[in-house]
Amino acid sequence: MKELLIKAKLLLMPVWEHILTLWNSASARWNALLEKLSTVEIPILKKKLSPRTIGVSILVLIALIAIVCLKSCGKEIKQPPTPVTIAVPLSQEIRSFATFDGLVDPFLTVNLDARVKGYLTKIGFADGAMVKKGDLLFVIEQDQYIQEVKLKQAIYTEAKSEYGRQKSLLKENATSQAAVDRALSQFQQAEANLTLAKINLGYTEIRAPFDGLMGRHLLDVGAYLDSTTKGVQLSTIQQISPIYVYFNINERDFLKFEKGQDQNAERKSEVNKLPIFVGLQDEVGYPHEGVLDYAANLISTDTGSLQLRAILKNEKYQLIPGLYARVMAQYGEPRQALLLPKTAVMTDQVGDYVFVLDDAMRTQRQDISLGQRFDKYVEISKGLTASSKVVINGFINLSINQVAKPTEVTLEAMPAR
The missing domain is CATH 2.40.420.20 (conserved putative lor/sdh protein from methanococcus maripaludis s2 fold)
Structure with a gap:
């Protein structure tokens, strides 16, 4: 009803403006005419027009104007189509989905520590570079460890020979069993010491445990590394292929998701099944695909949310630890x-x-x-x-x-x- 009144008002507006224009024009003309007629004598009547006569004439004129306007109003004003x-x-x-804010995190993070004493003699990588498994990253001075291996090798060789000689003498009853046992013990000790010496020599070379992204080196060539129980940290390496993306679902959305599940169906975990899609801030849509691989077993009372984690292949290393990620999880059947x-x-x-x-x-x-x-x-x-x-x-x-x-x-x- 309100719209019809507005439409009628719009249609009558031009007519009303036309009436006002005619009225103003007529009023001006008749006011001037009245002034003249009031002073003019009509020969036929031989007298002046009375105010009553003038008033009746004006009313008649107004009636005529109203009739003309009503005829004009009867004409329909047509508007062109919009x-x-x-x-x-x-x-x-489509499929139902939910979006979250996520954070990219490395698959593995390892601190590279020095486990033996000595001066740092070589750094074999550029800070922030990608390295392959087995690449040589650091070298600690090796001379003393090489000599230690040679010394232990000589002792081992002597102990092995003595043990063999004692066994031969025992067969000829030329020595005692105790002497043979002592020779065996010395041989085993020499073998263990040689093995330890080789292990320590191996610790002078620090290699990449996996393909990963290097951090910056924390010590320069020439620095002396004094061994401690925890070792001296030299750098950090992160494995980013595959890579993790952590995100949280709040309690309200979690309950909404649970409500959408079939209550009569057997309850099954979505871990390693639910597809997850990730996009960075400068990317359109969610071009990186992964799968949900972890869900916390309880909702945090501090944040009121459940922590989730997706794993993605990241073969082109486009996802870097620390980046903000847009996360989309699809659920339900396609429709x-x-x-x-x-x-x-x-x-x-x-x-x-x-x-x-x-x-x-x-x-x-x-x-x-x-x-x-x-x-x-x-x-x-x-x-x-x-x-x-x-x-x-x-x-x-x-x-x-x-x-x-x-x-x-x-x-x-x-x-x-």
């Missing part, structure tokens, strides 16, 4: 849905609605219900069909039953993720 852009809803298969641009949907106190065109190309309001939201599109879960002609542009100046001049376009398909 140009609009329309489209039928995009029909596409066919109708999608519209978010900008085509309007909201008032009644709810969400769009404008559609009927067969007479007149605009009509259509109440709708919304489902899953995407970057550009929104799912229409109720209110439209695949053939509905929805106004997606130019609806600002539209009203119900207004004639429109449509230009139809085709909505672009939405990327898979």
